[in-house]
Amino acid sequence: MGVLTKITTNIYSIGAFAAIAGIMFGFDIGSNSGVIGTIQYQDYFNRPDALLQGGINGALSAGCFVGALFAGYPADRFSRKFTLIGASALFVVGSVFQAASNGVPLLCVGRVLNGLSVGVTSMVVPLYQSEVAPKEIRGRLVAIQQWAITWGIFISFWIQYGTQFIQSTAAFRIPWAIQGVPALILCAGMWAFPHSPRWLADKxxxxxxxxxxxxxxxxxxxxxxxxxxxxxxxxxxxxxxxxxxSHRYADLLKPGMAYRVSLGVCLQIWQQLTGMNIIMFYVVFLFKQAGIGDSQEATLVSSGVSYVVNVVMTIPAILFVDKWGRRPTLIFGALSMSIFLWAVGGVLATGTWYTDNNGEWLVDLASKTKANGVVACVYLFVASFATTWGPLGWIYPAEIYPLRVRAMAISLSTASNWLFNWILNFVVPLMMQRLHYGLYLLFAAFNFLMALHVFIAYPETKGYTLEEMDIVFEHNPRKKIxxxxxxxxxxxxxxxxxxxxxxxxxxxxxxxxxxxxxx
Missing domain, CATH: 1.10.287 (Helix Hairpins)
Incomplete structure (x- = not known):
């Protein structure tokens, strides 16, 4: 019993166990991004066109938006801990629906339920982690959430890679069923961990x-x-x-607080506009479009390496984010991603675009070196995101609000993240077919603009307690007060x-x- 108590009161154990919710989300991303490129999936669901595939992928994000938007109430009313338990149980139900789907409607229902769960957990986990963490390692602890997401993507993608050789619908049903396992673990184990001390005090x-x-x-x-x-x-x-x-939603619109809310909302929107969704959801289509890999298996392997890079390069963020500071990390990351996306778009612009027998746009780069250059830039882009905007997108909004509105404000910023996630998942397949290389140039421009925005508007929050954030925003410093x-x-x-x-x-x-x- 003493050993269990030590585990459940260790700050890293608390943060890591809550981050299992990130594995749930990562599992859904990884399994779906790999599945949609397989013959079994395409045949069973009658080769969904770009619009329908965008709708299937977007069903998860739509659920996430609703879940995040309304997560503030149960997080304040019933506690961060119990909200996580309830959301994980809902994820199990959604996974069962996906695994048992007999068509697009049931598949979308399962993805919406999973989305509701992920929307709640993506808002509550950083909130919970930030409220239990000491200021010296708060960034590191919240960054574990992003690392868990990368592990979920990585593991589930390679599970899907293994199941692709099954010549039946089990090729996609197994990955969709397995994604419910981490949700079961979180639902059963979270009972042993403590409530947020700040929530307890507020009650x-x-x-x-x-x-x-x-x-x-x-x-x-x-x-x-x-x-x-x-x-x-x-x-x-x-x-x-x-x-x-007071504790009213109207407080979010008061002059001083509205500025903070705008920073959290914009940061979460910018995180989506980095272009990482193109890589995570559609990397298989991207590499297929660029003619990388001469078979389904080769394309999946090339795509899967990006998930390995994502996992590995999140580690530096966990170790050093509390030393680097929030501002320089965000600015450097945005500029790096902008450069690599300009490179991807530039290389693709030199190729000859044409349509295949299925009406899909592909590009002939006429050079193995150019194709390898696209792959390298994609991997470098993923590495830049994983080390910077991946974790910081969750860390910064979780630490800048006062307790009385923290849950409501984080709920709003997280909901904005999922709203743009849904929009991008819906339109990216169409944009890949119609904008061609221009899609990557567009997101490169977004990354440059977000670096500029952070430089102008975002104060440094490293090293302050949550209760000291009022003075941070009173002085709005670009360096430590x-x-x-x-x-x-x-x-x-x-x-x-x-x-x-x-x-x-x-x-x-x-x-x-x-x-x-x-x-």
């Missing part, structure tokens, strides 16, 4: 909140200086929220009260904590 359960904080940040010691400092901040913030502020400015603001706002149990003064606790961190 007036201060003793429970203190106990959870002590377990996850103080090795069970309720008088640990870090625990006392964090508890004071949370109590003061909640006191302010309850007595001065001096500690003396923070201390002065904290005293003026009264976010910390002197004299706390187990310590003579706040200064004593700060000194004790500083010494502990130095060691």
């Amino acid at each position: 007036g359960r201060m003793d429970d909140a203190l106990r959870v904080l002590a377990d996850i940040h103080g090795s069970g010691d309720k008088s640990h200086p870090r625990v006392l400092l964090e508890m004071e901040e949370i109590e003061a913030t909640i006191h302010f929220d309850k007595n001065i502020a 001096p500690r003396e400015v923070l201390e002065k603001w904290v005293e003026e706002k009264g976010l910390r009260r002197a004299e706390a149990a187990g310590s003579d003064s706040v200064n004593d606790k700060k000194a004790e904590l500083a010494n502990e961190e130095a060691v």
Whole structure:
């Protein structure tokens, strides 16, 4: 029992287990992106045209949009933990429907249910992770969510690669059924993990909140200086929220808060406009269009390597995102992706475009070197996204809002992510056929614009507690705020009260904590 307690109160265990929800989402992406290029799928579903295939893929994103938009209420009302449990159970049902589908309608129903689940979890998991994490590793912990997504994509794609040799509908039913396994694990295991201490405090359960904080940040010691400092901040913030502020959706439109909301919404929209959806959902079609691989198997292998790159290159983000900072990582990533997409579009523009017997547009590059250049640039693009915008798209919105509106604001930003995800999944197949190489030039331009937007508008949030974000946005710094400015603001706002149990003064606790961190 003691071993289980240590596991369920370890901060990395908590973040990693909650991130299983990311594996659920990744499984759905990976299995579907591989399946749609197989003969078995094409024959059984009567070779869906670009419009219908966009609708099938978009069914997931449509469900995600609705799930994310309404996830704020259950996350606030029933807790982050119980919301994750309910969403994972729904994902199991959706996976069963997909695996048992006898046509496009039932397949779409299953994908919508899975989408509702993913929409909820994609909003709640970063919220939960950010609220349990200490500020020093908050970015790293939330980045695990993105890494889990990449693992889900990677594993499910190669499961699908293996099942393609089955000459029956099992070739796509097995991958769709297996994607329910991580949802079962999350549903069963999440019961053992703690509630968010900030949610507990917001509900007036201060003793429970203190106990959870002590377990996850103080090795069970309720008088640990870090625990006392964090508890004071949370109590003061909640006191302010309850007595001065409010919890209404209208608060999101107030001048100062509307700016923060716009940053979270725009960042999530920009993440979709990086062009990564083209790679994740349609990399098989892209490589087929460019004539890469002389068989279905060769095309799938080339496509699958991009998923390996995605997994491996997310690791640097997990290790260093809290050292690099949010702003430079986002700017560098956007500029890198822009360069590689310009290169892909430029190479494809040199080829001769034609239609095959099925009416699909393909390109003859007339050179193996050019084809290899396209593959290399795609892999470099994926690496750039995985190290930067992949994890930061979830980290930044999860840390910039005050507790009273955090769930509602993250719900709104995540819903905007899924709205654009749905739009892109619906239109990209058509755009690939009609814009040809222009599609990649369009997304290259988007990446340049997002780098410019981050440089102009986004403050640095690395190294601050969630309760200190108000001063970050008061000063809107492009670099770290001096500690003396923070201390002065904290005293003026009264976010910390002197004299706390187990310590003579706040200064004593700060000194004790500083010494502990130095060691």
